[in-house]
Amino acid sequence: xxxxxxxxxxxxxxxxxxxxxxxxxxxxxxxxxxxxxxxxxxxxxxxxxxxxxxxxxxxxxxxxxxxxxxxxxxxxxxxxxxxxxxxxxxxxxxxxxxxxxxxxxxxxxxxxxxxxxxxxxxxxxxxxxxxxxxxxxxxxxxxxxxxxxxxxxxxxxxxxxxxxxxxxxxxxxxxxxxxxxxxxxxxxxxxxxxxxxxxxxxxxxxxxxxxxxxxxxxxxxxxxxxxxxxxxxxxxxxxxxxxxxxxxxxxxxxxxxxxxxxxxxxxxxxxxxxxxxxxxxxxxxxxxxxxxxxxxxxxxxxxxxxxxxxxxxxxxxxxxxxxxxxxxxxxxxxxxxxxxxxxxxxxxxxxxxxxxxxxxxxxxxxxxx
Amino acid sequence: xxxxxxxxxxxxxxxxxxxxxxxxxxxxxxxxxxxxxxxxxxxxxxxxxxxxxxxxxxxxxxxxxxxxxxxxxxxxxxxxxxxxxxxxxxxxxxxxxxxxxxxxxxxxxxxxxxxxxxxxxxxxxxxxxxxxxxxxxxxxxxxxxxxxxxxxxxxxxxxxxxxxxxxxxxxxxxxxxxxxxxxxxxxxxxxxxxxxxxxxxxxxxxxxxxxxxxxxxxxxxxxxxxxxxxxxxxxxxxxxxxxxxxxxxxxxxxxxxxxxxxxxxxxxxxxxxxxxxxx
Numbered sequence: 001x002x003x004x005x006x007x008x009x010x011x012x013x014x015x016x017x018x019x020x021x022x023x024x025x026x027x028x029x030x031x032x033x034x035x036x037x038x039x040x041x042x043x044x045x046x047x048x049x050x051x052x053x054x055x056x057x058x059x060x061x062x063x064x065x066x067x068x069x070x071x072x073x074x075x076x077x078x079x080x081x082x083x084x085x086x087x088x089x090x091x092x093x094x095x096x097x098x099x100x101x102x103x104x105x106x107x108x109x110x111x112x113x114x115x116x117x118x119x120x121x122x123x124x125x126x127x128x129x130x131x132x133x134x135x136x137x138x139x140x141x142x143x144x145x146x147x148x149x150x151x152x153x154x155x156x157x158x159x160x161x162x163x164x165x166x167x168x169x170x171x172x173x174x175x176x177x178x179x180x181x182x183x184x185x186x187x188x189x190x191x192x193x194x195x196x197x198x199x200x201x202x203x204x205x206x207x208x209x210x211x212x213x214x215x216x217x218x219x220x221x222x223x224x225x226x227x228x229x230x231x232x233x234x235x236x237x238x239x240x241x242x243x244x245x246x247x248x249x250x251x252x253x254x255x256x257x258x259x260x261x262x263x264x265x266x267x268x269x270x271x272x273x274x275x276x277x278x279x280x281x282x283x284x285x286x287x288x289x290x291x292x293x294x295x296x297x298x299x300x301x302x303x304x305x306x307x308x309x310x311x312x313x314x315x316x317x318x319x320x321x322x323x324x325x326x327x328x329x330x331x332x333x334x335x336x337x338x339x340x341x342x343x344x345x346x347x348x349x350x351x352x353x354x355x356x357x358x359x360x361x362x363x364x365x366x367x368x369x
Numbered sequence: 370x371x372x373x374x375x376x377x378x379x380x381x382x383x384x385x386x387x388x389x390x391x392x393x394x395x396x397x398x399x400x401x402x403x404x405x406x407x408x409x410x411x412x413x414x415x416x417x418x419x420x421x422x423x424x425x426x427x428x429x430x431x432x433x434x435x436x437x438x439x440x441x442x443x444x445x446x447x448x449x450x451x452x453x454x455x456x457x458x459x460x461x462x463x464x465x466x467x468x469x470x471x472x473x474x475x476x477x478x479x480x481x482x483x484x485x486x487x488x489x490x491x492x493x494x495x496x497x498x499x500x501x502x503x504x505x506x507x508x509x510x511x512x513x514x515x516x517x518x519x520x521x522x523x524x525x526x527x528x529x530x531x532x533x534x535x536x537x538x539x540x541x542x543x544x545x546x547x548x549x550x551x552x553x554x555x556x557x558x559x560x561x562x563x564x565x566x567x568x569x570x571x572x573x574x575x576x577x578x579x580x581x582x583x584x585x586x587x588x589x590x591x592x593x594x595x596x597x598x599x600x601x602x603x604x605x606x607x608x609x610x611x612x613x614x615x616x617x618x619x620x621x622x623x624x625x626x627x628x629x630x631x632x633x634x635x636x637x638x639x640x641x642x643x644x645x646x647x648x
Contacts, residue, residue: 023443024436052439056432057468064429064465068400068436071423074443076436090426194423194437196396196448201416203424210413 002179002237009170012140012177013079013105013163014039016147018049020103020184023074026054026065030084031117032167033107037079051077059084063091063104070100071202073193075151077102081167082109082123089126092160096131096218098203099192101154102161103147108136108260108308109167110336118337119167121260121308125288125316127162131218133225134289136164136259140175142240146286149232151184156232157225158190159218164288166261168337180237222290229287243292245284248274249299252281254353257296257305257321257328259285262340266306269345278353285317296324303328304352308335314360333363340365371397376417378409381570383560383577385409386534387481390544391420394449394477398423398437402430402462404455405488406481428462430454431469434476442475449548452478456496457486459517463495466517470524473552479544480517480555483562491565498585499631501566501619509622516638518557522591526553529591533559535577536601539588546592559586567618576616583610584635589642596645610635 007015013036017025025044027037043049056062059080066076080088085106095102106124110116127134133153137143143165154161165171192202206214230242247267249255258266263284273280283299285292303325307315310332314322318330331348334340344365351357372378372388384406391397400423401407407424411417425433434452441448459466459480469476485503486492492505495515502509522529528550532540540558547554561577563570580586584607588599611628614620623631 024439026432026436052443054435054439055472057464057471060428061432061465061468064425064432065436065439067425067429068423068433068438069440069443070436071433072437072440072444072446074440076440091429094426094429194398194421195441195446196398196421198398198421201410201413201418201422201424204411204413204416204422205407205424206413 002181004176004178006174007140007144007177008035008172008174009140009143009165010035010107010172011039012144013147013165014043015177015179016144017077018043019148019182020075020077020151021049022051022077024052024054024066024069024076025078026056026062027078028056028059028062028080028084030059030081032109032171033079033081033084033105035171036105036107059088060091063088063095066102067091067095067098067100070095070102071098071194073187073189075187077104079105079107081107082111085123085126086111092127092130092132095160097214099158099218100160100190101158101187103150103154104160104162105147106162106164107167107171108164116336119169120335121316122310122335124162124164125309128289131159131222132289133159133161133222133287134164135162135287136285137170138261138263138284140170141177143170144177145180145236145238148180148182148184149236152232153225153228155187156228157221159221159225164260169261182237226290240286243287243290244295245286246281247284248281249283252279253301254278254280254349255283255299255301255303256280256349257283257285257303257317259288259317260308262334265340265342266345268342269349272342272346273349273353280349280353288320291320293324296321299325302352304349304357305330306348307332318360329357330360331357331363332360371419372409373417373419376409376411379564379570381563381573382409383483383534383562383573384481386537386573387540387558387560389537390541391451393541393545394451394548396448397451398448399451399453400425400430400434400437401453402458403427403488404458405483406453406455408488427458428465430458430462431465431474431476431478435469435474438475450476452476454478454480455488456480456482456484456494457488459515460495467524470521470526470553470555473526475551475553477547477554477556480557481560482557483560483565485565487562487565498620499634500623500627502622503619518555521555522596524553525594526555527551528554531557531559531586531588533577533581533586533588535559535574535581536588539599539601543590568616576613579609579613579616581605583607583613584639585610585613587638587642596642596648598642598646607639
């Protein structure tokens with residue numbers, strides 16, 4: 001058993017990064033991510049962590065510095081949220097396309113306009129097409145665990161890894177977190193590591209078929225990441241179930257599919273409904289990319305997807321799940337820090353069980369629309 | 370030789386001349402944003418450069434260069450990391466460039482300035498010459514021209530210089546000097562572009578020299594916190610401005626009045642540098 005500490009989600013991530021010993025950290029502050037990099041700055045200044053902490057002038061520069069560092073074979077980390085992720089978006093594609101490993105924490109937050117610094121998932125979902133591995137945690141312990149695992153998985157498949165945690169709900173609330181005894185292997189050098197003796201150009205103009213091939217290889221390796229995620233999950237002191245966590249699914253007629261911090265409240269609601277004899281369970285998505293297609297395919301029951309992000313009228317997870325399963329219901333809610341508690345989930349789930357949920361429903365709770 | 374024969378540069382390309390200076394650096398690695406140099410460097414899997422080259426997104430060059438320099442340092446590997454940027458890249462990465470200078474990042478920035486966005490077909494840039502015609506300034510540029518080297522020097526970095534492909538010995542001397550200093554080093558190289566400016570491809574060096582002689586481009590250095598106008602520019606008399614301007618299609622529309630205005634602006638620049646030199 002490792003040492004136990006009372007940590008916010010943000011500080012849990014910083015503690016995990018410290019164990020991973022990155023060579024270079026570059027970051028620009030943005031709420032609600034800021035405490036991650038403040039803690040890491042403190043650790044590097046007081047010598048707890050032997051990393052170069054680069055104070056940059058933008059998120060664009062933050063990820064660009066890391067892109068350079070990981071090209072040179074160093075281990076890199078950054079963190080961001082919302083507008084910051086959008087600002088660095090171009091570089092996100094370059095990191096993935098360069099087939100380089102790194103870890104970035106994303107304290108998920110709404111995107112303007114209008115301004116909002118609170119939580120939803122509309123930021124992290126923009127990474128879907130980039131080639132990044134995208135994880136989403138439920139609590140501070142999982143934030144710690146996934147961050148540590150992320151370095152290993154990322155370096156195994158040479159793809160960057162984003163660890164998502166809900167802004168404020170997880171980033172700014174404290175839990176007891178166990179600091180795991182887990183040792184990461186040293187970062188291995190890739191054939192395309194850049195050194196003065198390298199005899200090639202990295203990322204030169206690549207047209208037609210070779211470009212298709214590069215993207216195809218990337219997609220194949222993202223698929224391969226599924227197995228690696230499962231292996232690393234198994235060898236870890238605590239196993240979460242791989243790409244998904246199954247909660248009371250074995251005999252469930254009604255299945256809710258969700259991701260992130262609010263799954264804890266939804267699980268409480270499931271427990272309450274179970275007491276009433278309703279056979280309901282949850283498939284919690286731990287990963288949005290690679291998408292757990294097989295785990296969803298084998299679901300047997302009525303499916304409700306609860307989303308904290310949307311694309312046109314539908315929820316993003318709703319769209320993703322409906323690419324695998326027909327006839328799902330989709331609730332969209334919880335934007336911009338809108339809070340849902342256990343009772344809200346009880347209400348939503350009861351409506352779902354009573355077949356009163358529309359195919360796509362925007363949920364306002366008891367608030368005025 | 371850094372740039373191999375048979376590369377894709379245009380006839381008379383100033384960049385293909387400028388690349389030669391990189392062979393005077395120890396352990397060079399060059400980073401390139403989008404621009405003419407990207408095309409010159411060749412198509413995957415080939416490279417027309419004999420040194421390692423990393424292509425990066427357009428605004429990212431200074432930051433990626435610094436990341437690479439830091440990553441290598443962390444691994445105990447010595448290198449001269451060169452951010453090889455065009456004037457378009459200067460415009461789009463201006464905040465990253467200033468951030469890099471501010472941190473005194475250990476990189477060499479070399480700006481090969483052909484005074485317009487040439488790779489996309491001659492559009493106006495921050496350094497486009499006063500009143501010059503480009504495809505986005507068809508009646509001539511009305512904005513100022515950006516003095517990026519001076520702006521970098523005001524970050525009090527260890528080494529800044531201007532250079533010209535018309536005076537390679539001077540340029541190479543400056544590159545060598547930059548290679549021996551640690552921290553943020555910046556060299557702004559004047560690169561007259563035959564198709565972009567509208568002159569014969571055999572006249573690249575001649576035009577570059579004319580620019581120095583009439584002071585449309587002034588060579589100077591900032592080292593140990595001191596400005597010094599380079600010997601070549603000191604010897605230049607400031608003659609031949611009209612000839613320099615009218616030998617380029619992009620400036621052939623200038624009236625005598627326009628030319629006088631440009632002369633005044635050049636004099637202001639010269640006086641400022643003379644003043645800085647006295648400090």
